Amino acid sequence: MDQWRYQHEGEIKGPVSSAELLNLMESGIIHPQALVRAGGQGPWLEAAEAQAQIQQYIQDLGSHTTNTQNTPFKARYQAHAGAPKPWVRYFARGFDGMLWLFLMAFLAAFTITVLIPTEISVITQLPNALLSLFYVGFSILCEAIAFALSGSTPGKALFNIKVRRTDGSAINFLEALFRASRVHFYGTALSIFPLSLIAMAIAFFRLKTNGMTSWDHKGHFTVEHGELNPIRVAIGIGLPIIVIFSILQFAANSGL
Numbered sequence: 001m002d003q004w005r006y007q008h009e010g011e012i013k014g015p016v017s018s019a020e021l022l023n024l025m026e027s028g029i030i031h032p033q034a035l036v037r038a039g040g041q042g043p044w045l046e047a048a049e050a051q052a053q054i055q056q057y058i059q060d061l062g063s064h065t066t067n068t069q070n071t072p073f074k075a076r077y078q079a080h081a082g083a084p085k086p087w088v089r090y091f092a093r094g095f096d097g098m099l100w101l102f103l104m105a106f107l108a109a110f111t112i113t114v115l116i117p118t119e120i121s122v123i124t125q126l127p128n129a130l131l132s133l134f135y136v137g138f139s140i141l142c143e144a145i146a147f148a149l150s151g152s153t154p155g156k157a158l159f160n161i162k163v164r165r166t167d168g169s170a171i172n173f174l175e176a177l178f179r180a181s182r183v184h185f186y187g188t189a190l191s192i193f194p195l196s197l198i199a200m201a202i203a204f205f206r207l208k209t210n211g212m213t214s215w216d217h218k219g220h221f222t223v224e225h226g227e228l229n230p231i232r233v234a235i236g237i238g239l240p241i242i243v244i245f246s247i248l249q250f251a252a253n254s255g256l
Contacts (some may be wrong), residue, residue, distance in 0.1 A: 089250035095155035098240040160226035182215035
């Protein structure tokens with residue numbers, strides 16, 4: 001309803017916006033009995049009748065905006081995102097976690113063996129807590145970069161999960177960094193065992209009960225689930241299991 005044409009001195013002029021049309025009416029350029037129409041194919045109306053319609057439309061639009069803003073975020077989130085799927089999100093994050101771990105191990109091995117030649121066993125001599133913190137920081141950075149470059153992560157794309165702002169637009173690097181940091185702090189307790197199990201259990205029940213996680217509520221993000229592809233699901237679940245089993249088998253055979 002924001003494109004109007006009007007008849008003036010025997011010519012059809014426009015298109016003009018609703019605001020411009022009202023200004024032309026108020027200035028007297030368009031008389032109340034002049035003919036106007038919405039769009040390119042709408043019926044011709046007298047300007048006075050169109051003016052009343054435009055004013056009513058603006059009033060209704062303002063009322064709708066106010067009601068939407070006053071609606072609790074939880075209700076708007078659930079209406080937009082639908083029912084939560086904790087296990088789908090868990091497997092998607094597990095796939096990403098496996099990918100980030102593999103990438104971190106590759107970069108560490110490359111650095112130790114090529115850039116700073118030394119014994120690779122130096123990695124196994126580091127405290128587990130320090131390795132966990134390295135992994136958490138690296139994972140947060142990788143997730144934020146993935147969102148900045150593609151609007152998603154490999155795991156979320158595989159399981160057809162979309163993380164967006166409430167207006168449907170993609171989140172940026174800083175927002176992804178904020179979200180990933182809160183996920184690892186509140187959702188996995190920085191991967192510190194056994195606190196990580198407790199944190200994941202709390203996040204699971206909160207998601208099932210409230211329909212959203214604390215980090216999505218805090219950042220005003222929505223998580224949407226698309227239709228699952230069986231082949232993608234098989235890859236997303238099976239590949240991490242195969243990779244983890246292979247790593248454990250390699251570690252056992254090499255005596256690490």
